[in-house]
Amino acid sequence: MERLEDPPDVVIRRLPLYARSLRYLLDEGINSVSSQELGERINVTAAQIRKDLSYFGEFGKQGIGYDVEKLFNHIERILGLTQSWPVVLVGVGHLGQAIARYDGFHSQGLQIVGLFDTDPLKIGQKVADVEICAYAHMPQVIHDTNARLAIVAVPASDAQPVADILIDAGIRAILCYAPIILQTPDDVWVRYIDPVAVLHSMTYYLAREHM
């Protein structure tokens, strides 16, 4: 029986990992998988996978497991990945360029449709076939492309004003690489990528080894 409750956010965050693992299984030509096997690949317990999926329906067969392709398609549909999502990227420094050039976005339904920077020398140039524009063009591009997703790869000092412009222009979800917590309205989703903080949390454990 299908559940009535909304799936918790932790579950939503795991879905992309399930989807990716299933994609790899497909590439390997494996077309059936049990929760046990899938769990071993991504270091999650079998029970957790089954419970997570149960928020969305019943996708497996008892005694067999899951049809890889069918489950993959289901999860893509749940995540809204049957369509391609336009994304704008603000900040075309080393990191921004690396992101713009990474084809992992494009192949996974994320199309970079706008690049923005403040550097006059960069404006007008192209990276990965997309022209770099001034901040002033953000609202227009976001409107024209109907982008709802943005990646912020600017220095910490610029991130908040950039986020304000983006949100004002209609962006509803931000992936922020700047080392700062953004202040945003409740109806905007913000997630952070913060390698320095992650490394610092690991130095805690390393410093405690052999003590």
Place this chain on the structure above:
Amino acid sequence: MERLEDPPDVVIRRLPLYARSLRYLLDEGINSVSSQELGERINVTAAQIRKDLSYFGEFGKQGIGYDVEKLFNHIERILGLTQSWPVVLVGVGHLGQAIARYDGFHSQGLQIVGLFDTDPLKIGQKVADVEICAYAHMPQVIHDTNARLAIVAVPASDAQPVADILIDAGIRAILCYAPIILQTPDDVWVRYIDPVAVLHSMTYYLAREHM
């Protein structure tokens, strides 16, 4: 009274955010802060900050709050950031170069002491004053520099063998940018940076708006 229990990992993960926010406060010339004010800056409740800190001691003054510099130094000490940590980086593509060139690592106690790649054209070149070496040199460099931290920025297909080499050479903590879950011994810490998965978890919510 100091607590006896080990602080949970979620707490450890928040400490770097506290430290960073305190650093910004210092830069602003603010030298006293309440848990309330600190919490508003990083979107965490005041109670959570106080409870988190209570795992490590008593750092505040009732009626006053926390001395910014003292608390900052305490957290740095807890995280083991009174020393600089040598880090090796494997994979010097666009992303690897962006990481190697980012001075946010160096200024935060993370010194990149080794760069490795398989591309013969890259080997021998320097990025940010560090020479790119072949994989074969990894054990030697890790031994010589006493590195315990590694960043993996190679394609998914190379990540597992690279991790195996690193761990074998003495690396104890890995920050993995490759879109794959690494299989590692229990005494090695692994964290992932996975922008595509993060964006995919947000498309879930965007796809459900106006429904």
Place this chain on the structure above:
DNA sequence: CGCATTCTGTGAAGTGTAGCACTAAGTTCC
């Protein structure tokens, strides 16, 4: 100098998530 105010540290209560363990359903093989 004492009362109102501010703010920490923490036991207790509340919340949310993960894992267990069982039922039921499907498969395989003899």
Place this chain on the structure above:
DNA sequence: GGAACTTAGTGCTACACTTCACAGAATGCG
């Protein structure tokens, strides 16, 4: 075709984390 085996879905339990709410400590002000 039936016995042994595999595995999904799920109620329940246990645990871990967060939040509440209050006691105690420091300050300021009238």
